[in-house]
Amino acid sequence: MPNDRRDRRPALRLKAVEIDTYRENVAYLHRNCSLYRAEGFQALSKVELRHDGRRILAVLNVVDDASIVGPGEIGLAEQAFAQFGQPEGTAVEVEHATPPVSMEAVRRKMGGDRLDFGDFLAIARDIRDYRYSKVEIAAFLVAVGQVGLDRDETLHLTRAMLETGDRIDWDEPLVADKHCIGGIPGNRTSMLVVPIVAAHGMLIPKTSSRAITSPAGTADSMEVLARVTLTPEELHEIVRHHRGCLAWGGTARLAPVDDILISVERPLALDAPEQMVASILSKKLAAGSTHLLLDIPVGPTAKVRTLDQALRLRKRFEYVGDRLGLHLEAVLTDGRQPIGRGIGPVLEARDVMQVLEQDPNAPADLRQKALHLAGRIIEFDPDVRGGQGYSIARDILESGRALAKMNAIIDAQGRNPEPHSPGHLSFEVTAERAGYVAAIDNYHLARIARLAGAPLSKGAGVDLLRKVGDRVEAGEPLYRVHAEVPAEYRFAREYTHRHNGYTLSEAPVEPFIPMDF
């Protein structure tokens, strides 16, 4: 059909439109373009562009400003232009697009069907090639969220996301990684686990995210100390030399379908557990990990609220990990409160350095949790006897080798020459009555730290002065809030007036449990 239609459809001249439409292909057509008028394109809103055997789908925007695109031109936004790969001025045929073929599988999922690997692979390929509009992706995600995926479907989706992207090969038998499913402020164990494990000699090329809805991601906290935006070449060089790194993971093209799905999940606040399993495991496998330790915090204000939920999630991770050749161990950890003292980039980096420097004021819970996690990773080493990991990790920390390794990594990535300090505006929140701290609301404390300016104001955040199990008298401080900007100081202050986020108990409460919660 394509060639035959030329006798009636005029070709349009291709133009690059320098708009970044964030993982959606968008095409621009002038309202006075004869093709637009004839085809009634507006209603269907998705078009197919063709030239010389290349095809691309795009969502249509109509333009009234001829300096963006003129009549006779077809504009493509940056991603779409790059994907189409044709120079400006190319004669392009434009037609109504039919939906990607794999939408038929999405419709079957909407109807409650089970999908097979072929279905998921077709969906993932079409999503990777930007053949889905965001609306179609939302339909897929909501259908999956409502109908659910069984464990084999979760495996199929994970494998499909893995196979539609690049995959790093470190050419080593053991590539370790750790991941926390999130939701716990201050939980900066990676910045301790990486130097300890790397000092043991195990390869641990850790990449992390920046905060999106939290007060700090590992990349934000690490950035207080060192540069985190590394080229793939720099990252490889540092990892080969030092056995580990603490870099921002945002630049790689690993499991690109996951990034596209997340860009739609996030505004919808969707977080189906099956989707989480597929997202995390596809990314880790694509990054070349062979061994993964997964931290699943459990608590009333954590992402996973009950032990039962955590155990089901662990089984799902194990099922998929085992079948994809990933040695995976998932540990349930105490999620009744934030970890460490600081919440916010500078305060968290301070906690980490205190633990590494063996400062007597270092937060004990962060130290204990990091040693337990590092110990479990060290036990991935076939030469380490089961149960010996913790003491090896502790030796590495106490001998100063972990600190030396961290300094080597910081210098290799590029040490930040100007040390940040906590925000100079601060106030304390005190207990209204006496009692034992029973729980500290993770969401609430994260919100206070965000309002105080974290992560953009690096020194902003919360410093916890009492933790779960501690005794507190009326009027004693529970935590201190730091801000850099007067307005943010006021927002945080007003918010703490409503509720301080602490639950106190009359009876003594069991303190933090570092592992096997």
Next chain:
Amino acid sequence: MPNDRRDRRPALRLKAVEIDTYRENVAYLHRNCSLYRAEGFQALSKVELRHDGRRILAVLNVVDDASIVGPGEIGLAEQAFAQFGQPEGTAVEVEHATPPVSMEAVRRKMGGDRLDFGDFLAIARDIRDYRYSKVEIAAFLVAVGQVGLDRDETLHLTRAMLETGDRIDWDEPLVADKHCIGGIPGNRTSMLVVPIVAAHGMLIPKTSSRAITSPAGTADSMEVLARVTLTPEELHEIVRHHRGCLAWGGTARLAPVDDILISVERPLALDAPEQMVASILSKKLAAGSTHLLLDIPVGPTAKVRTLDQALRLRKRFEYVGDRLGLHLEAVLTDGRQPIGRGIGPVLEARDVMQVLEQDPNAPADLRQKALHLAGRIIEFDPDVRGGQGYSIARDILESGRALAKMNAIIDAQGRNPEPHSPGHLSFEVTAERAGYVAAIDNYHLARIARLAGAPLSKGAGVDLLRKVGDRVEAGEPLYRVHAEVPAEYRFAREYTHRHNGYTLSEAPVEPFIPMDF
């Protein structure tokens, strides 16, 4: 909070960007804008703009071409700019947007909950005000499609869509309308019902759609004869004078939420029955109709396939219509084949004029169905005795008063001075064997007419020479295809080679049943 934040967030200068983003608010920010870099806007992708108490939500696109927007500017696409209502150059504050509050109700629906009227009203208001991205609308529609709406929820949604738009008041006690739920090619009964009912003296201000996926809508066929794009003033003037019109309904702002929902439903090919009920009834009530006759064709290739399905749909329409004060009657009609002979704008207009002109070759099924529908509408008149409508309608047709009324409406809307004729390229499709026509596939014949060029090539389409119940011998023609362009002639021809769309039976078949199928 709003005012306080000024001490740290720089304002941006507002700029109009002449891009029509089709019912979604889009904002444009330059990549080098300090605000963009600081806020990490990309990830969240939805922003709130504020000035002087006005707020607007928009999805963000990042721009690299300073001639579209420069650093320091915030661009708004046409709809968003009009909605914000501020002049270019206005100092605007821009922040991460929180999702519209009513998304919480959407999330409850995703979880399987029943929603109340307040929920639907909040959702409809936020959608009308473009506070939902298309992704959020898709989530709502897919959730509704999967969980379903009970009859009270359907009522709530209909009322919410009605209350969030304009409503026409004709200031008459009886405003009649008819509507067909679609799926039957050639079904141009409105072009007969309107002149008959208007000649009886009843007010019937009919607006119709253009074809989107079908070979012709009523507006496309009427356009062969007269202008159909009328201003609201013209439409009112014609209706007052002639008691009826046959206009395109695309310009009104009636039930705007319905238009926005449809713009997302269509690319997803969603068509939940509850959504159909809410869509049709909110539009009709907004248009000021007091009495509605609903045509529900039933057949194996119609939209509604079984009698059971049709009866359930009818009950749902009746339930909602009754509670919103609409006198509604729904009739089930014979949907085993297209109606009339022609499929395509010119061929359908020809059928209509043959019936009006009492041409002996006029298609009997179209004539019968139109008289039955018109008769039922005429019986809405309290002065007409039950059962007398059909003979009144027939008298109006046979006396020539329907033709005179149609000509008056055509002249009032603006008669097309150049009569179209059927496409000059044509071929016939013949029966491979003898038999009785048992069914004619509606989808298949519509597809052939579309491939032949309808509705853009007005003379293109299909002319049916045999209908259900007819006897046909091997080699006798079943239908004739018309095209205006050689390529389209070939596409249609190739397609008919695969399958001609006719089902033949050995035994005699009951012919078309005009009503109460």
